[in-house]
Amino acid sequence: MKNTALLYSVLQTGLGIVLCGFFGSSLAAVELIDDRGRTISLQSPPQRLISLLPSLTESICALGKCSQLVGVDRFSNWPLSLQNLPKLGGISDSNLEAIVQLKPDLVMVEKSSPIISRLEDLRIPVMAFDVKTMADEERTLKKLDLALGSKESGRVWNQIQAEIMRANKQLDGSQKNMRVYFEVNAAPYAAGRSSFIGELLTRLELNNIIPESLGPFPKINPEFVVQAKPQIIMLSDTSVADMKKRPGWSDIPAITQNRICTFKKDQGDIIARPGPRMGEAALILSQCIAEKVSLSK
């Protein structure tokens, strides 16, 4: 009788251990679908991460997983703690050998990066992201939370939203609804309404001169801007001088009233990356508008 009881308890503990192990392992294994539609299964949260896109790097760090990064691309420069990490090349010229040498357990890349197939060849787990809009960033933060085992995406996203609200409140009625032209590149490429920069402008209740139909970052005819008469122009501080010289542009209201928002390299980095600093970007935009418009009144 005593023996059967012992046997019972042994069996129970054994079953307990087996069940614990079963549930334990099934909890640790995470299945994710990346932005190519590929399923990635992770046995445990990755400890050696590589990010090959600045906005992804920033998102990982915002979720508190900066210390897991063992290497980044050459453009990832925020937060400053990254500057001692190995730099693994750019987007189209990533250094495959250096990546493999770091023995990463997950590499995060932009969806169109040519290195993806080569990494999969070498059986290195790859997670691809396609971040073009604010909704994309929200989804990315949630996916990163799942992949990295953090629970910060809600807080990070709410903070971005709160900052955008604050930026919106900095502008009064006369400043809202002004016609804005945001130049991404002197070619000239503009920020359209469906891009994340365009979405920020919309959230600040500004009137983007680029119609929705032209897509996220259209290459436009300079004449189009002259015709649209923007009241505010936003661009990088390196291309201001050349912009003013463009034929016919001297009559644009934004230029005659000197309502030109220029961004230095570090500000440009914040604005041009669809990452956790989008709230900060909104504040940079609204501060500039508040300043320029009250000055020229």
Add this chain to the structure above:
Amino acid sequence: MSNHSLSLKLLALFAVSLVLIALGCFFGSTGVNWNFTEVDPIILYEIRLPRSIGAYLAGALLGLAGAIAQGLFRNPLADPYLLGSASGALLGVGIILCLSYAGEDSLTTLIGMNGGAFAGALLGVLAALLLAGGYKSSLRLLLSGVVIGVIFSAANALLTFVRPDLYQSLQSFMLGNTSLINWNATVLMALALCLCVPITLLLSPVLSALSLGENTARTLGLPLDLLRLLLIGVLALATGFAVAQTGLIAFVGLAAPHLVRHLSGGRQRTQLLLSTISGGILLLGSDLLAKSIFAPLEIPVGIVTAVLGGGYLLFLLRRGQIGIRK
């Protein structure tokens, strides 16, 4: 030149090739490392070795294509670039990339890309020939090749305009890139080379006959037009497979035949064989320099081939060793 000295030269060039491939295994992202045991076997066997062999094979294909072009059109300036076949191959790759998704590593994509590049290269040369009204005037042919090249590049630019998400992939093809060559690509290029070299060597009497002039060649009773078409096919195959794996790498096809011209003693068969090997040496050597000069940074290999190949061509031109015949 006796057969003995030819085999000696071949042996020497092969030895140089092997040394370069071996060096390719030591030169890595951290600079030169002579200690084999420290190197991760995955890096050695899956990255450095296929890259070295692949770069050599791509260079060999381009060298062969250049030698065929120069012999076929009796023009020392002819190369896969100037004849529109390289830009045609790139357009083929671009179109296939547009149709299928870029990052896919399936066998069908690989076949699609190489097939597309071959078809594009063939289309490029044939379009150039059509525009020039045949082979009669090599000046016209080169001019129309340039025109076709410009049109195809414009079409490629249009592709990146329509699909901005492909910009990165296409850009890496336009600059030429040896850093992503895997074993599949290497095997494909090896197969292409195994197919192209014997056919070219078999057809080399046509090139020898052509070097005596169109009319003399006709009197020899060879089915000249058919054989010429076949050689154009080989040219397109070699260019297409090299471009599909490594993108546009400048100057190898033009420079490789000139590098060995004084070694071959004017014999077409020797010239073709030596050009093939020297193309491989030129591209692999450039690749080694490209990845080690500024390690761990890599400069695009096309810049090094242009500097090395172009520099040597200028040197030959100054010495008057490149004769431009009318």
